[in-house]
Amino acid sequence: MATKFSKETYLYWYEMMLLLRRFEEKTGQLYGMQKIRGFCHLYIGQEAVAAGCMTATTPDDKFITAYRDHALAIAKGVSAKSCMAELFGKATGCSKGKGGSMHFFGVEQGFFGGHGIVGAQIGTGAGLAFAERYRGTKNVVLCFFGDGASRQGMLHETFNMAMLWDLPVVFICENNGYAMGTSVKRTSKTLDIYKMADAYEMPADTVDGMSPEDVHNAILRAVNRAREKGGPTLLEIKTYRYKGHSMSDPQKYRTKEELEEYKTKDPIEHVLKVLKEDFNISDEDVESINQRVKAEVEEAVKFAEESPWPNDDELLKDVYTQEDYPFITD
Secondary structure (H helix, E strand, C coil): CCCCCCHHHHHHHHHHHHHHHHHHHHHHHHHHCCCCCCCCCCCCCCHHHHHHHHHCCCCCCEEECCCCCHHHHHHHCCCHHHHHHHHHCCCCCCCCCCCHHHCCCECCCCECCCCCCCCHHHHHHHHHHHHHHHHCCCCCEEEEEEHHHHHCHHHHHHHHHHHHCCCCEEEEEEECCEECCEEHHHCCCCCCHHHHHHHHCCCEEEEECCCHHHHHHHHHHHHHHHHCCCCCEEEEEECCCCCCCCCCCCCCCCCHHHHHHHHCCCHHHHHHHHHHHHHCCCHHHHHHHHHHHHHHHHHHHHHHHHCCCCCHHHCCCCCCCCCCCCCCCC
16 A cells, blocks of 8 residues: 555554544543543544644644544643543543533643534634734634534634635534434535535535545645635545444434444554555554553543542632632622
8 A cells, every 4th residue: 555654654643543542432431430420422433533633733733622522632732631630520630620521621732622512613713713813823723513513603604704804724524424313414405514615615625534644635735725824624524433422322323334334444443554564563563552552541540530629619710710700709
């Protein structure tokens, strides 16, 4: 198999995607043990999107997403320890234990959430891009949302303004086939979401979300256009989640055969095959990566287990920016 990507890139993709997979698998296990509570949406199957986005962007670029946010936060550099602690509701979590699964945050890493209101991050993502343009930087914002959010009015208002102002933002629809449990075919006559950009004369494309190579190439084209003041792009990245919409999803809307078919396209197995066949990576090297990832996840769980709960006086902190807000009383 011929490739223009280096061995180092494939090794990065493999270890990154494996870490995201193992973190989410452990999260699901701990949720079943009731150590993690509340809503919880796993990213298992969609790892190629996060991996391809990371190699096509710079550390100064910004990410913002919806509530399926664990993997993108870790990929962007928020530590697995602080993410697991956040799931546990501990004070050492990336949102001080106050956000939980849906509200990861990492300002230093350029990760701006984790948003629970469907489609809300689309407008906020454009706002982040406006800030970058206002400051005169070359940074680009990657704004992720699901196929269900493409029906929100926020998207259309934002697309119009982003194009009018040529904002440096890449709108990324992670189309995993189902808005919760509802197929796109049941909600829209337009089955190709990327075509929605036509109404705003926005460049758009569809991308194989099971291929980190395709994701990387599409993202790179889009961010390069944005850096040169070419404005926004809409990318419909067609991917698939192996688990339900959330931990409480019985998944009765799809067949086991459909799920198994997508598993034959697993991005982690694809990258591992390339490493073995094109770069002759040894089984020992693969096992070394596997053990390193396993240890990182175990350390994250240990850190979360041993971390303290937030103090009672944290309850009313971070609610208002004004510290002496007069309408809060003890």
